[in-house]
Amino acid sequence: MHLRSTLAGLALAIGLASTQASAETIRIAIGTQDTTINCATGGLLIRELGLLDKYLPHDGKYKDAKYEVQWKNFTSGAPLTNEMVAGKLDFGAMADFPGSFNGVAFRDAGKQSLFISVLSGSTTGSGNGIVVPASSAVQSLAQLKGKTISVPFASTAHGMLLRAVAAQGWDPEKDVKIIAQAPEIAGSALRSNRIDAHADFVPFAELFPNRGFARKIYDGSQANAPTFHGALVAGDYAKKYPEIVTAYLRASLEADQLIAAEPEKYSELIEKVTGVEAEVNYLFHGPLGLQTRDLTWKPEYRKAVATAIDTLKLLKKTDKGLDVEQFVDDQYIRAAFKQAGLDYDKALANYAPAPLKANDAITGKPITDFKRLAQIWVRGEDKVRHYSSPEEALKALADLEKEGKDIRAIYAQAADSGIKLLASQAWFVRNAKGELNAFLLKDQAQRFASANGGTALDFASVNQQAVVAL
Template identity: 35%
Template sequence: MKRALALALTGVATASLAACSLDGQTSSADTVRVVVGYQSKTINTVTAGTLLRAKGFLEKRLSDIGNSSGVSYQVEWQDYDTGAPITAQMVAEKIDIGSMGDYPLLINGSKTQAGERSRTELVSVTGYSPSGSLNMVVVPPGSPARTIADLQGQKISASVGSAGHGTLVRALDNAGIDPKNGVEVLNQQPQVGASALESGQVQALSQFVAWPGLLAFQGKATLIYDGAEGNYPTFHGVVVRRDYAGSHPEVLDAFLQAQLDATDYLNQHPLESANLVAEGSGLPPEVVYLYNGPGGTSFDATLKPSLVQALAGDVPYLQSIGEFAPLDVPGFVNADPLKKAFADRGQDYDVALRRTANPSALQGRDPVCNVAVTDPALAAELWVDGKDATQPAANPDCLLRAVRKVTADGGTVRAAYVPDSEFGTRWLADKSFWVRDGERHLPFDTAAGAGRYTAAHPGAVEVDYQQALAGAV
């Protein structure tokens, strides 16, 4: 029913575009067109893309404006695999608003700044990770590689200039490997890289969400490097052409208000949001929920100083690959439209700006261990097939007991999520590397993480998932 309403709203707002002018702005004096570029499979942009479109929030906001002004609005959604083609279309003045990752955002600002009508500015964040856990490196199942250092001399697939590529360069640098000469990077789109990994054409793949989680969920890859190991913030955000925003400030305001609507909806209804995003992107709901669920990506639209600072810190990487002309990063960031959107909602932008906790956290009562779920660093979650809601677990051992109970009762587990014991990254329990330390079982999303723990804790031993299930008490 909700999906039908969203489609109906979209249909009304996008009623024929045939008469629209080629510049993507207006088709007549009383009709305004807005073209939105988004990435349906890039999970951290859903509040400005897939979920926003599915819920019809933008069309509803524009319809309300039109009802009072007599102006009609037409929204065209354009879906892409990465940020690069969105930037190309913004340079050509054919996309008005777009969302993408941090490295592509910088490239967007750099490439569009030459033209007065194409020049863009960063106006909001969609999702972020303060530690950088949104980007990861995976290898084929059974690969002997356990760390980034083991990839020296190997072929690695990445989308050059993407957030996933930036994470790879940082990881290689930290491991003492020359990113240009120590490995061979194949510049490939995510889906091409996924096929190359499966066929053996490459020995590793470095990408942004949701590709690492998707391949791990499908049993086609094993996580070898969690971006959180680099401890450098990463995020996705929204850019708008300044010329378009200047001509149609009410459209930008409606977009930001709609993004805030989508952000609130996702944080309040994460499972429903995951199902909508899965429907709109073609990704498995279990993979979407890995990132969009409680304790996953932080969905917060504010332009936090730590993220802007990290953005400026990304500039040397872009210059090193020859993709970047000088850009005034502080001048590229404009929080004023978002501040206005907050004020119009009666909300304090500065208060939200200072908030650092993930807006969506697991809570409730663990039905197996019969205790309250209080510690985000330990809280886990179980999604049982046929259930309309997920089940919280106070800690990894409680989750293991819950999985064991469901299986014993003849049920089926759709997915079980646990926080990595080293960095806190939300990951799949059955794809984690487990350690038994006394009576506790600790999950790690990489073999290297488990190895670091056992090396520092005599008596702790690595166990597989089935052993952890059997041993949980």
């Protein structure tokens, strides 16, 4: 009898333990960078649209699990990394440079983090950039020798700036003065002309010019150094809850699909949450955008991680390397693609920017050649208007302004690099046929004009010509 009661008690204890295990409350603590808008599909959109709940597992060992989802927003990657290393966060979204520092910080603490997915990037480096005050006479990086350039230290823009300075053949400690400055401080410094130039990451090299107090004089693509933003997870967490890591990436995939389908709508949502204007969000996230939303680990992005680690050594942030093949772990994003019925390897091989399927706003005919695409976003309109050429768009702009329409943004595609530009900040070359080609920089336009014939003009000049022509 005594044995029977003992066994019964043991069975009850085992049953209670099993129930308690399956009823475990699992924390999912996610660090976001909302104003770093290229992290949106790994944070802001998942949170605001409640996407994560759709994919969290509720079977097997998760049958009776309860989830406690926590969100915390940061303005940069370094403090986010600190909280991940301290065990206060499980996931984080950041760029290649701070992401690599995340891996180093975990290793130095006797732990491991994993870079599990790209979110958005440019295999040529677009997204990072250098700006000068709007009133500055500087038109190119070459004119900044001997000047003071600020940058958020240990950021992906810092890495870009060092590469850009090296490409000029300059000594970064002698030929320029590089100082640490966060974006919010740099904005004020640019407004008051207290800084010669500022290098920054997404979206500030476009946001500051869009707000009228700065001018972009260097795009990261000129350094031809890949850059991206991606998602990381604590290694111990991934080992314990691999299904949750995959669920998070399923939510990220859906966020990516939603913004691809309705870029204007979700650009508005990002503005509502962050204050970053929708027209700047569209510049990145819209079709043929400045960067490409891409969740696959292209060789260029793996190289960006390796380059970032080498740069950390140069900056004496670490004296050890980091095994990129172990740090970058694509098993979870591959699992997410498979669950979603998507072909990861096909996406991995696809280098095309987000496509545009649109009709010309004037002729109504499908646009098939996007080399001279121009676009206008009229305030109050849900969709961006598309034009097959800048000259068409400028004629339409003159009419819209006559009607008293408030123009939110005008976009053009750069004739040399193909990147999307804020047309109001661009330079143009008009050839003998009257066709306009857009460029980011004055010297790029002048070189093109010299080689191909034509005249280099700023936006105000080509816009005035369009008005006079009417």
